[in-house]
Amino acid sequence: MQKLISVRRAEADARQLHRGPAEYTNESKTTKAWLEGALARLLIRATGNLPMRVQVGAGPIAVGPGTIVATLRIRDVPALIKLLAYPDLNFGEGYLDGSIEVEGNLLGLLEAQARTRLRARGKGTLKRLAAAALQMTRSNTLAGSRKNIHHHYDLGNDFYRLWLDQEMVYTCAYFASTDATLEAAQLAKLDHVCRKLRLRAGERVVDAGCGWGALALRAATHYGAKVRAFSLSREQIAYARERARALGVEHSVEFIEDDYRNISGQVDAFVSIGMLEHVGREHFGDLARVIDRSLSETGRGLIHSIGQNEAVPLNPWIEKRIFPGAYPPTVREMVEIFEPLRCSILDVENLRPHYALTIEHWLDRFEAHRDRIADMYDEPFVRAWRLYLCGSIAAFRAGTLQLFQILFNRAGSNNAAWTRDHLYRNPD
Amino acid sequence: MQKLISVRRAEADARQLHRGPAEYTNESKTTKAWLEGALARLLIRATGNLPMRVQVGAGPIAVGPGTIVATLRIRDVPALIKLLAYPDLNFGEGYLDGSIEVEGNLLGLLEAQARTRLRARGKGTLKRLAAAALQMTRSNTLAGSRKNIHHHYDLGNDFYRLWLDQEMVYTCAYFASTDATLEAAQLAKLDHVCRKLRLRAGERVVDAGCGWGALALRAATHYGAKVRAFSLSREQIAYARERARALGVEHSVEFIEDDYRNISGQVDAFVSIGMLEHVGREHFGDLARVIDRSLSETGRGLIHSIGQNEAVPLNPWIEKRIFPGAYPPTVREMVEIFEPLRCSILDVENLRPHYALTIEHWLDRFEAHRDRIADMYDEPFVRAWRLYLCGSIAAFRAGTLQLFQILFNRAGSNNAAWTRDHLYRNPD
Numbered sequence A, B: 001m002q003k004l005i006s007v008r009r010a011e012a013d014a015r016q017l018h019r020g021p022a023e024y025t026n027e028s029k030t031t032k033a034w035l036e037g038a039l040a041r042l043l044i045r046a047t048g049n050l051p052m053r054v055q056v057g058a059g060p061i062a063v064g065p066g067t068i069v070a071t072l073r074i075r076d077v078p079a080l081i082k083l084l085a086y087p088d089l090n091f092g093e094g095y096l097d098g099s100i101e102v103e104g105n106l107l108g109l110l111e112a113q114a115r116t117r118l119r120a121r122g123k124g125t126l127k128r129l130a131a132a133a134l135q136m137t138r139s140n141t142l143a144g145s146r147k148n149i150h151h152h153y154d155l156g157n158d159f160y161r162l163w164l165d166q167e168m169v170y171t172c173a174y175f176a177s178t179d180a181t182l183e184a185a186q187l188a189k190l191d192h193v194c195r196k197l198r199l200r201a202g203e204r205v206v207d208a209g210c211g212w213g214a215l216a217l218r219a220a221t222h223y224g225a226k227v228r229a230f231s232l233s234r235e236q237i238a239y240a241r242e243r244a245r246a247l248g249v250e251h252s253v254e255f256i257e258d259d260y261r262n263i264s265g266q267v268d269a270f271v272s273i274g275m276l277e278h279v280g281r282e283h284f285g286d287l288a289r290v291i292d293r294s295l296s297e298t299g300r301g302l303i304h305s306i307g308q309n310e311a312v313p314l315n316p317w318i319e320k321r322i323f324p325g326a327y328p329p330t331v332r333e334m335v336e337i338f339e340p341l342r343c344s345i346l347d348v349e350n351l352r353p354h355y356a357l358t359i360e361h362w363l364d365r366f367e368a369h370r371d372r373i374a375d376m377y378d379e380p381f382v383r384a385w386r387l388y389l390c391g392s393i394a395a396f397r398a399g400t401l402q403l404f405q406i407l408f409n410r411a412g413s414n415n416a417a418w419t420r421d422h423l424y425r426n427p428d
Helices: A007-019 A031-046 A077-085 A087-097 A106-120 A125-135 A142-153 A157-163 A182-196 A214-223 A234-247 A281-294 A316-322 A331-335 A352-368 A370-376 A379-398 B007-019 B031-046 B077-085 B087-097 B106-120 B125-135 B142-153 B157-163 B182-196 B214-223 B234-247 B281-294 B316-321 B331-335 B352-368 B370-376 B379-398
Strands: A052-056 A061-063 A070-074 A100-104 A204-208 A226-231 A253-257 A267-273 A295-307 A343-350 A402-410 B052-056 B061-063 B070-074 B100-104 B204-208 B226-231 B253-257 B267-273 B295-307 B343-350 B402-410
Touching: A031 A052, A031 A061, A031 A070, A031 A077, A052 A077, A070 A077, A070 A106, A077 A087, A087 A100, A087 A316, A087 A379, A100 A106, A106 A379, A157 A234, A157 A352, A157 A370, A182 A214, A182 A295, A182 A352, A182 A402, A204 A214, A204 A281, A214 A226, A214 A234, A214 A253, A214 A267, A226 A234, A234 A253, A267 A281, A281 A295, A295 A331, A295 A343, A316 A379, A331 A402, A331 B331, A343 B402, A352 A370, A352 A379, A352 A402, A370 A379, A402 B343, B031 B052, B031 B061, B031 B070, B031 B077, B052 B077, B070 B077, B070 B106, B077 B087, B087 B100, B087 B316, B087 B379, B100 B106, B106 B379, B157 B234, B157 B352, B157 B370, B182 B214, B182 B295, B182 B352, B182 B402, B204 B214, B204 B281, B214 B226, B214 B234, B214 B253, B214 B267, B226 B234, B234 B253, B267 B281, B281 B295, B295 B331, B295 B343, B316 B379, B331 B402, B352 B370, B352 B379, B352 B402, B370 B379
Parallel strands: A052 A070, A204 A226, A204 A267, A226 A253, A267 A295, B052 B070, B204 B226, B204 B267, B226 B253, B267 B295
Antiparallel strands: A052 A061, A070 A100, A295 A402, A343 A402, A343 B343, B052 B061, B070 B100, B295 B402, B343 B402
16 A cells, blocks of 8 residues: 555544544444544545455444455554555554454455555656665665575575475466466476577576576476576575485586676576566666676576566565565566667566466465464464465556566577477477 | 778778788789779778678779678779768668679678677667667658658559568568468468457457558458558558458448547557557657557557667668668667556567568569569669668668567456467467
């Protein structure tokens, strides 16, 4: 939710509402109750008339329009004022500390909110400036990136193993059909990427931001590639090395705990799945230089990243609690990386609905293990993670976030596939 | 060829070369002959050592490196000086007026030159400023566009009929395989576009820059769409209306002789094939406004345009003689159209090699009718057209030009295809 209204305005509006037809005549008419009721109604109006019930404290329940998807219970007036003052951040903060409870369909409510927001989205320069300012908060310097990545990805492999697929792929899957399993869809994604890159046996590949190593291992085991794979997460690298040994490809895949900016050497293919959104807008030039010095004259590359249609900042709660330093770029911002590089854009594919479905699978598995996760961490952790997963599904369903795969090669190299038909035929 | 060297410098270099080891000792040592020989060698060097022979007047023949693809015969020293001073424009001008003759493989020479240029391409701001200045020369105001389009497209349907396919499609074809006929490939392109747009019977389509109407007619006859199709070319509109009557779809397709800026009404699909490169960079905002006011909330759109990897001006000879006001945008410049529009980029496909092959077919047919075309127009027209076709093949082969199809829909609309698989299955 955007910053909808100032605190001063909220209180003035609450008084104004009270002067209108009294709705809760059968309720106690204490000052507290009328303020709670009026503020509850104000919240519904200020959020663009979401289909929800709102109750503040023990006050009267205000009801939004249409088919109600959830009831928001807000502990008290201060919690509501906080929410109205900076909803983008404080809905999450309130949900985390329990001062905001959601009964009913949290996901449905978030999706309705994302759709409302999309319709109302402004185009002002102020918002862009605010975006720029917010992006400065967690700088992705070499040290900053290490800290930011550690924050999220070193929560423990045991945690991720509970709700990711068996390959431990923590990025958008590719569902050949909507009823594919998550396991099949993640393997299909790895193959979709390798086939777009037309990887051949013996080719040198660098994987920037390799996670737990699934793509690097697939490229080595199924395409015969020689891979160097980079991640800043110690736990991911340890896990990936262990898997390489278990699969007997430890001589074909080197897992390196280092920053993408330290990548060196020539490669035939440069691939990066789910890293660009953590790079930060101000460091896209760093990535461009790495690609330019790495890619051979016949080289191809693929960048897979969360993106968006307009250059607006990431939700500040997600940036604060989940992905410090993250920013989802627009296609324009992504292709700006390649324009100075003597590279051609070959193919851009938007997989937005696939990411909504991927996270639905994750959420199901997460909820199935919620008690165990509460034991491993604590209750606010469970609530934060649920809100993050539901909010992400909502964003990919509503279209406030997108998922782009961009394939490129060196300009003038005529080694691109003649058509994309080969991606849609069986490998054999 | 870029502006490689100043005239003053060229003459100084020619004197300098003469002081070096004499290569043509068996030639007459008149002042004229040594200047001609030295300038011929200078031209080879200045063009980045192209694999060609060069003869100026009756002077000695200078020979470039590698496997020679062509011999350039330049009438006299003034013609060569003109070429060195502004090769981008004056190679074409000289070829047109016969002061430059090419024996051997003109296409091979142009391709070698395009590749050399790509490697040497600078990144300076001066070049971008020059690009901006050049783009001002033929403004695409409403009146300017009419004049610019008339210049090229009203040469006479009889002329285009000689070398286009039977559908009269004057844009990049889609060859399912490289041995497909041009006729099959143009129909495949029309279907590729209609299927990307997922056109359904009864849907309203606007076709901006409809040419001789092939796409509009295909959308009506094979997809049941209701099409309004716009072109500024009187001859194209007359031809397209006649075909609509012949096909019995005159009530489904309306051909309108008007500017895209005058498009009004709501549509389910907005399509524009081969128009954007004529719109001119400074008018992209006009196109954006037209799309925004036309496209319904569930609308889709496709823009098909010649493009390039870097924002540099179109070859000035092509701009002067063939496509006044034209500019091939980068992907960045194309997607900038959509960023303010609440639209999502769904798919970008680069069909560069398909355009090289398309124009090879056109060139073959053109050369088969060269005598008839010389009778219809004159010899310089034949030469200009040949140079334009060969230069375009060279540019698409070398990668100095690209061909992009960009598919988009309204943000938040969930009516995009689940995968792109449907484009690669047989329609039934």
